[in-house]
Amino acid sequence: MNDTTAATDALAALRRELGASGCLEGADLPARNRTDWSFLPQTSPRAVLRPTSTEEVARIMRECHAAGFSVTPQGGLTGLCGGARPVDGGVALSLERMSGIEAIDPAGMTMTVLAGTPLERIQTAAAEAGLYFPLDLGARGSCAIGGNLSTNAGGNRVIRYGMTRDLVLGLEAVLADGTVVSMLNRMIKNNAGYDLKQLFIGSEGTLGIITRVVLRLFPQPACTSAALCVARDYDAVLGVLSAARQKLGPLLSAFEVMWADYWHQATERVGVRAPVSMGDGSHVILIEMQGLDEAIDGARFESLLEHLLEEDLVQDGAVAQSLTDIAAFWATRDAAAEFANPEIIGPHISFDVGLPVSRMDEFVTRAKASLSEGMGCHSVYYGHIGDGNLHVVAWVPGADPQPIPEASRIVYGLIGEMNGTVSAEHGIGTLKKPYLPLSRGPAEIDLMRRIKAAFDPEGILNPTKIFD
Amino acid sequence: MNDTTAATDALAALRRELGASGCLEGADLPARNRTDWSFLPQTSPRAVLRPTSTEEVARIMRECHAAGFSVTPQGGLTGLCGGARPVDGGVALSLERMSGIEAIDPAGMTMTVLAGTPLERIQTAAAEAGLYFPLDLGARGSCAIGGNLSTNAGGNRVIRYGMTRDLVLGLEAVLADGTVVSMLNRMIKNNAGYDLKQLFIGSEGTLGIITRVVLRLFPQPACTSAALCVARDYDAVLGVLSAARQKLGPLLSAFEVMWADYWHQATERVGVRAPVSMGDGSHVILIEMQGLDEAIDGARFESLLEHLLEEDLVQDGAVAQSLTDIAAFWATRDAAAEFANPEIIGPHISFDVGLPVSRMDEFVTRAKASLSEGMGCHSVYYGHIGDGNLHVVAWVPGADPQPIPEASRIVYGLIGEMNGTVSAEHGIGTLKKPYLPLSRGPAEIDLMRRIKAAFDPEGILNPTKIFD
Structure with missing residues (x-):
């Protein structure tokens, strides 16, 4: 029996076990299962399998293991790094019918x-x-x-x-x-x-x-408070973070920072209303607290803002007075979703990096200069600063395609130098695979390979992802 | 070169590299490094190695790997399950000089x-x-x-x-x-x-x-509040836990429960002052909050207690008015440290188990009955209930040695049946190794073995621990 016959038999067995709706092939194979939100090109998997139980997943794996099919698990397909993108000739195993x-x-x-x-x-x-x-x-x-x-x-x-x-x-x-x-x-x-x-x-x-x-x-949080504050410089941002942690403790539920260039894009280009005035400030901070009692914790939050103004840590600040205000504050942070619009920025390169909070502004200054001087690349910066996570949006106006490898070398090169991570929250997938060695040493990657070999000696589970 | 000569050479090499104070043998080998707080019998390791740097640890491991010596790492030697107890003929690697x-x-x-x-x-x-x-x-x-x-x-x-x-x-x-x-x-x-x-x-x-x-x-927490409350039954305990979580949210820093028999041992036998009266209650609860502001959060804590009394969830309650009070409240919980005193309980068997909070009282009732009926064994119960962690102290009066295997079979058998864990916080070491399969299935233990083989194919690192 040659490989093709064996493969045909294995697929036929899977089709029998899972039924027609559980095994989609050929013209029935949905386009959406061929890639994910990485927008990498579509692949040509052999089939999309849609089990309805753990027992069916186990049977699929036994069959694929015997047939040597590679298997890529898929959830909502919203990953940004290509982790759920199947390989040509492999199968996609979608969990969409195992919901509840x-x-x-x-x-x-x-x-x-x-x-x-x-x-x-x-x-x-x-x-x-x-x-x-x-x-x-x-x-x-x-x-x-x-x-x-x-x-x-x-x-x-x-x-x-x-x-x-x-x-x-x-x-x-x-x-x-x-x-x-x-x-x-x-x-x-x-x-x-x-x-x-x-x-x-x-x-x-x-x-x-x-x-x-x-x-x-x-x-459930009983109440939520939010404020937008304008800081003069990054030292003031760190001062605000320290005060928020001290005065809100574990009630602090978000600490987001937008650098000035990001703020201008969000408020002037996207056109989101600016609840505070940037003036000659350098950063806008969004602070959110999930409280236990509106009367007690609302007052606590107000007093934090008074403290920040008194200590001259912020030069302008607004406290949300309603859920509508809270939504408006978050809208300045969520404006990044509009950057892909050709009227705003259009095609661009996104990064999701992490580095120690204390060195974040140094990174921004150096990355911005290198991207600009080296390749005429614009860039804006924002992110979950309280967690050491920075998002970068970079673009060369008019370039198609955008110079992803060149910009990646600059951004990830700096990250490697500063002991940061090339992925704070999105994962590695295939998109960031070339840059993994900037964040993880050879001994670490060797250990990852040892674990992979111990769990999946044939290498059929989601091959080509994270490391080769 | 026979094994003994090779071993002698390897030890000599280690002695040269680490110096006399870094390699203790024979009469210089400290008794304390021969076991840990499990009080299992002392072993006869070949040497106690005391590196002063990561580089020395690496050299030790290379040497021991080549010589086939097993290596047991040691910290403060306070483990309760024998995890830091070296094996006969192996070496103990103490990190005591790598401190700072x-x-x-x-x-x-x-x-x-x-x-x-x-x-x-x-x-x-x-x-x-x-x-x-x-x-x-x-x-x-x-x-x-x-x-x-x-x-x-x-x-x-x-x-x-x-x-x-x-x-x-x-x-x-x-x-x-x-x-x-x-x-x-x-x-x-x-x-x-x-x-x-x-x-x-x-x-x-x-x-x-x-x-x-x-x-x-x-x-740093700005202030700490604590209360002791007497509940009528376990449903009331769950009601107090729910209210404390809702009203204190992430400020809740401890939720400890003492069953009635434990309370009587602590207050009547050990003689710790009882800040509340058990009356016909079934459990005493210690609630602690780490607050952000004494004025705000102290009042919040008082109002929680008022709520508990109003809702009839507790029948007696005391709020600490001073740090001395807080210490006195914790003393009732810490009285277990005195149980080994022959005047109190004397030799006994300790368990550190975990199970879902909702089934904890059922476990206590069944374990107490089985221990008593099956083998005339007394038992008292207390623990970190908010985390699903229960400590059991069991003893057959006058028995020497205490019937550890029999009591273990009863306690861990129930734990296995109720999908609990034989170790919530102390680990497995060698003491609990026979009972690991009650908490982890064969596929899990097989995966643990695969990982162990991938990391340490020769099996020289802390052998005989967790699983064979």
Whole structure:
């Protein structure tokens, strides 16, 4: 039996087991499953498999393992680095039909869900149970929780609740050979042997297929306050961060900073209303607090702002008086979503880097100068500064395509020099693979390879991702 | 060259490299390095090696790898499960001379320390920098931070700050073959490839020797409040937990529960003053809050207590009016340290188990009955209930030795049946190794073995621990 015959037989077996709607091929193979939000070119997978249970995932893996098919797991396909993009001739394993809330434990504050469940559905189910699931990002309506785990998604409230990793108590995963590993722990404290779930979180589907997840829930915030502040320089930004941490403690739920050039793009080009005046300031800061009692904590928040003005740490500041105000403040931060519009910036290059908070302004100054002097590249900067995470939008006006490799060398080169990370929250996928060695040493990458070989000796699980 | 000659040569080489004070043998070999606080019998290691740098640790590992010596890393030797107890003929590698704070970054809120640094020294250094390191446990003066990482230590404030794992941003480790893996990340967000540090945390020195650690720091709490409350039944305990979470949110820093029989031992036998009257109640709850402002948050805490009394969730309650009161409240919880006194309970068996909060009282009722009916064994219960962690003290009056295997079968059997964990915070070591399969399935233990083989193919790092 030659390879083609064996492959045909394996696919036929999968088709029999999963039914026509579970195994899409040829003209039925959806275009959307051929790539993800990285906008890398579409590939030609052999089939898109859509299991409805862990047992079906296990059978698929046993069949693919025997046939030597590579398997790329897919959730909501909203990843930005190509992690969910299948390889030519491999199969895509979509979790879209494994969606649903299986259990909520109000006393233990946990929720058990299937991996294909959209994030927003989880947020809503938590709220309906009088609780709160804090993970939140722009793609909430489309992204699946399994994908959030596989990339260890960050988002807007990491400063208070941590990354996705910090919100996961247990999971179930299927290995490359079809073995089901059930680690559906529901306890915060469990030191019985290696914490294996950590390996499946953030490994972008290269070690196993996550099928079920036990999530931590939190009490619902009773009230939310927000302020926009203009700082004179980066030292003042650090002073504001220190004061916000001291006075709001764990109630601080977001600390976002926009550098002046970003602010001008957002308010003048995109046209978002500017609730504060930049004047001769250098940064605008968005501070958010999730409080426990409007009367008590609202006053606490106001007094923080008074303190910042008195100490001359900010030169202009506005406190939201309504939910509409809070939305307007966040709109200045979310304006980046409009930059792709040709009337605003048009085609551009996005970066998601991390570095110690204390060196962030130094990075911005040097990156801006190098991009401009070296290649006539404009750039603006903003991000989750409280978490050490900076987003960069860079573009050479009129260039098509945009000079991604040249700009990457400059930005990632600096990041490597400053001991930062080439990916703070988006993962590596294929897009950032060439730059991984700038953030991780040879001994680290060798260990990653050893783990990969121990879990998936044939290398069939999501090949070409993270490292070669 | 026979094995003995090779071993003698290897030891001589180590002695030359480390000097006399770095390589203790024969009569110089300290008794304390022969076991740990598990009180398992002393072993006969070949030598105790005391490196002063990562480079020396790497040289030791290369030498031991070549000579086939097994190596057991040691910190403060305060582990309770035998994880730091060397094997006969192996070497103990003590990190005691690798102690010190290397850097504090106030803006990034991080501290870099050597792995042998005692926990209390880290707490003090953080405080001197105007910051706070929240990990805290009874052995703070003796335990080393490397040991805290290797067991993923828990302690008193997990409900607010998480386990040791949650307090670590980066680390440096030396592998079995002497390779130094530097992962000294200082950022909260870093998704560049597998998060390898997670594997070294909680693996009890079986995958690598932790030599340096980057820790997260937090703002210092401005004030602390505490209360003791008497609940009528376990449903009321769950109601108090829910109310405390809702009203204190992330300011809630401890939620400890003592079952009635524990309370009687603590107050009547140990003789700790009882700040509340148990009456016909079933549980005493210790609630602690770390606040941001005494005036604001102190009043918030008082109003929580009023709410609990109004809602009839507690039948007696006392709020601490001073630091002395807070210490007196914690003394009721810390009385367990006196139970070993022959005047109180004397020889007994301790358990550190975890299970979902909602099933904890069911476990206590069933365990108590089985221990009593099956083997005339008394038992009392208390623990970090907010984190799902229960401590059990069990004893058969007058039995010497205490029937550890029989009691373990009853307690861990129930834990297995209720999907709990045989170790919430102390680790597995050798003491709990027979019971690991009650908490982890065969596929999980197989994965642990695969990882161990990938990291340490010769099996020289801390053999006989966690699994065989």
